[in-house]
Amino acid sequence: MRTLLSNAPGGPETLELTDLPDPAPGPGQLLVRVKACAINYPDVLIIEDKYQFKPPRPFAPGGEVAGVVEQVGLGVTGWSEGDRLIAMIGHGGLAEKVVVQAATALPLPPERSFEEGSALILTYATSIHALLDRGKLEAGQTLLVLGAAGGVGLAAVELGKAFGARVIGAVSSEEKAEAVRAAGADLVIVYPQGPFDKEASKALAVQFKEAVGGQGADVIYDPVGGDYAEPALRSIAWEGRYLVVGFPAGIPKLPLNLTLLKSCDVCGVFWGAFAARDPAANAAHIRTLFRLWHEGKIAPKVSRTWPLEQGGGAIAHMAARQAVGKLVVTM
Template sequence: MRALRSHEAGGPETLTLDEVEAPEPGPGEVRIAVKAAAINYPDLLIIQDLYQMKPPRPFAPGGEVSGVVDKLGDGVTGLSVGDRVIAVPGFGGLSERLVVNAKAAIPLPEGVSFSMGASLLLTYATAIHALKDRGRIAVGQEVLVLGAAGGVGLAAIELAQAYGARVVAAVSSADKARVAGEAGADDCVIYPRGALDKHGSKALAGQFKAAASGEGFDIILDPVGGDYAEPALRSLGWQGRYLVVGFPAGIPKLPLNLALLKEAEVSGVFWGAFAMRDPKAYAGQVRELFALLGEGKIAPKVTGTYPLEKGGEAIAALATRKVTGKLVVTMD
């Protein structure tokens, strides 16, 4: 089988397309013939040894996949060869065959494409965990979403709308504002790209505050970090919840006196650890996401597809922070 693998720490250009033996499933495992693998920011980090997970090399990146079960390990029940499934292995997805624990293979409903299935869990599960568990979202609340045209951002817009919130999207360009608006954002703020000085930070905080209809936002979902974090935190309302999701713009240093003055919460969102620690709650969220998908309230936006041999180009494109929606590598 073919696999796009990392042999040394480095950027997407270091990945090589290798011919390797297909893995065999052990007891309680299944092998998936991968049809599609979505690309996410952790794929860029993991090949540079910058992610919290550091697999032994060589390994293939690719943290979420869809495909067809093509072999069962001993003792597996509830799944059959030929079943359509999705899974979040963390890595290994940029390969034609992948072995996962049978409990991690989730049946993919008929009518949902492999590309859409591969694009669902990491972004939408992160967003639903953030908004419901950490943000305690409620009807009529106001939500500010940073990086709103990315995978997590678009998922958060759709989910917040489904839960009856007013959503303001923060993006870095007019094109991204259009994408966020098409996803259902009620208003958009366009922030400048690059570093912000003190004046720029204050001006952006003013933009965010002006976009809130009341005294500030109830929830801010931040998958961006960097210089955008402090201006966003300043726009949080009384007893608001600031949700820390990721740092493609850098790890910020927040003035915690703002949290005190607003009696606010700054909450981390580590969906992967949550899913491992509370699989029952995770399973319930997956069911809810499939229900919302069936009702047409959410729909992963796949904006680009790449063949396996060009998977490194997909990761490189994501690194530019110019991508909207989800990029997917397909095996066919």
């Protein structure tokens, strides 16, 4: 099989297309022929050794896949050769075949494409955990989503609307704004590109405050970080919840006096650890996501695909913060 390997820390240009023997499933495992592998921001970090987890090299990036069962391991029930599935695997997805744990795989509905299936779980599961468990979002509340045109951003917009919130999306270009409007946001603002000096930061805070309204944002969903964080925090409501999701613009330093003045919470969001610590709660969220997907209230937006041999280009596109919705590598 062909796979795109990281043999040493570095950017996407360091990935090497390699032929390896096909893996074999062990007890409780499935051998899957990968049809599509979604790219996420952790893929940018993991090949540079900047992610929370550092797999032993060589390894292939790519944490969520969709494909077809090719072989069933010993003791596995409920799966047969030819079944279509979705699987979260952490890394290894940029390969023609992978081994997955049967207990964690999910059936891919027959009416859904492999590209859609590969693009569902990480972004929507992160966002539903963030909004409900950490943000305590309720119908009628105001949700501000930064980086709203990215994978997790669009997921947060759609889920916010599905849960009855007033959703304001914030993006860096009019092209991205169009995608967020199409996802159902009540209002979309286009903010300038950072970094910001003191005056520009104040101006951005005013822009956020005007967008969310006089009461402020009950929940702020921030997968961007950097110089955008403090201006957004200044727009939070009394006892609001600020959700820390990611840092492609850099790790911010927040003035904690703002949290005192608004009696607000700054909440970290680490979906992978949540899913491992509370699999029953995560499974309930996944069932909700599949129901909303079936009802048409959410739908992964795959904006661009690459073939396996050009998979590094997909990661580079993600690193450049150019992605609208999801990027997928197809086999």
